[in-house]
Amino acid sequence: MSVLHCIVNDRLVIPAAELQWRFSRASGPGGQGVNTTDSRVELVFDLERSSALGPFRRARLKERLSTRLDGTCLRVVVAEERSQWQNRQLALVRLGDLLREGLKAPPPERRATRPGRGAVRRSLEAKGRRSALKRRRQGKPSLDD
Secondary structure (H helix, E strand, C coil): CCCCCEEEECCEEECHHHEEEEEECCCCCCHHHHHCCCCEEEEEEECCCCCCCCHHHHHHHHHHCCCCEECCEEEEEECCCCCHHHHHHHHHHHHHHHHHHHHCCCCCCCCCCCCCHHHHHHHHHHHHHHHHHHHHHCCCCCCCC
16 A cells, blocks of 8 residues: 655645544445445544644634634545545545645735726616616595596
């Protein structure tokens, strides 16, 4: 079996020694083998103990992935395929995706702007037209109607 490490980007690779694997029986399809094969995969990556992450990356991941963390550990569970090997591959891909997403720079803050003169004028004209329409509808009915 080859060594499984997680490639996040060209500058960050999580070594296999820092990944903890757990296996258990998965529900779902699998025929007779479903009761004997531990195909469900749980991949655990401890952010705090990782030597691959610097303090800046560690802090950003803790902040951005705080809802997904269990203490300081990031957990990925996969039980979609019948084969443990395929589930392991999927877990590595998902962990890489999560870490990539967590390391992205936050979007720039929105700067408050005011509507332009033309937009204000068009808005006021539209309000005037609507107001005139409603005023025309309010005419009192005459006795001839």
